[in-house]
Amino acid sequence: MTARTIVSLVLAAVAAAAGPAAAADVAAGKAAAAACAGCHGEEGVSGMPLTPSLAGEPDDFVQWQLVFFRSGSRRSDIMEAVAQSLGNEEIRNLGAYYASLPPPRPQPVPQSDELAQRGAALAVANRCQACHGDTFTGSGAVARLAGQREDVLLKALRDFKSGRRVGSGVASMADATYGLGDDDMQALAHYMATRP
Ligand code: HEC
Ligand code: HEC
Secondary structure (H helix, E strand, C coil): CCHHHHHHHHHHHHHHHHCCCCCCCHHHHHHHHHHCHHHHCCCCCCCCCCCCCCCCCCHHHHHHHHHHHHHCCCCCHHHHHHHHCCCHHHHHHHHHHHHHCCCCCCCCCCCCCHHHHHHHHHHHHCCHHHHHCCCCCCECCECCCCCCCHHHHHHHHHHHHHCCCCCCCCCHHHHHHHCCCHHHHHHHHHHHHCCC
């Protein structure tokens, strides 16, 4: 069985366990998130280098990433260990909790910010909005990018381009980063991080 097949099976199990009756429990998610706050921030807005904000991320996106870490298909020494301690129900509750929080509010940048302008043009040319949404809020399994930490966005793009991070089966981010240079990725990360 490939890692991807295993991930699909695990996610199917998460979905099946959800069933129609067992709605995710936001309050239980909040309680479980106490273990995450030291790194991801009290309200899911991270002040820690290379550590993503989770507030306002789509529910399914958070759940998928936790399943990827748990299966080892997304690599991170820290998060693989964290995710291994999480059961399917906790993962569902955490997804619902973070999705319920208000997203990060970045400092506005002036219109004249050239790096942001370059990032905006690259986003249009590369159709980033087609999946991430017109205002980069994400949906379903697709990440919110607006207001995410710039260092996190840049690392993610570099990880997708190098193949260190593969995401879910359909190689969408591998394709999206294929033609990008490192300076392009810096401009895109800057632009997304400064979107409200
Ligand atoms: C010791 C610090 C630490 C703790 C505790 C921690 N995380 Fe993380 N988390 C990280 C780092 C660092 C990353 C970025 C991994 C990478 O570079 O790909 C991350 C990534 C993630 C991601 C992926 C987000 C994205 O935008 O790609 C999710 C989801 C996540 N963590 C959820 C959790 C949850 C839920 C908990 C608590 C149960 C938790 N984390 C506890 C440090 C931590
Ligand atoms: C075909 C759909 C698609 C396109 C086009 C696309 N993305 Fe993505 N993107 C995704 C999906 C799906 C994920 C979640 C990947 C995963 O599961 O690990 C993602 C994840 C990301 C992440 C990681 C966020 C995080 O917090 O972990 C970044 C950064 C990103 N995309 C930036 C971009 C940029 C910049 C562009 C345009 C150059 C782009 N994407 C185009 C589908 C897409």
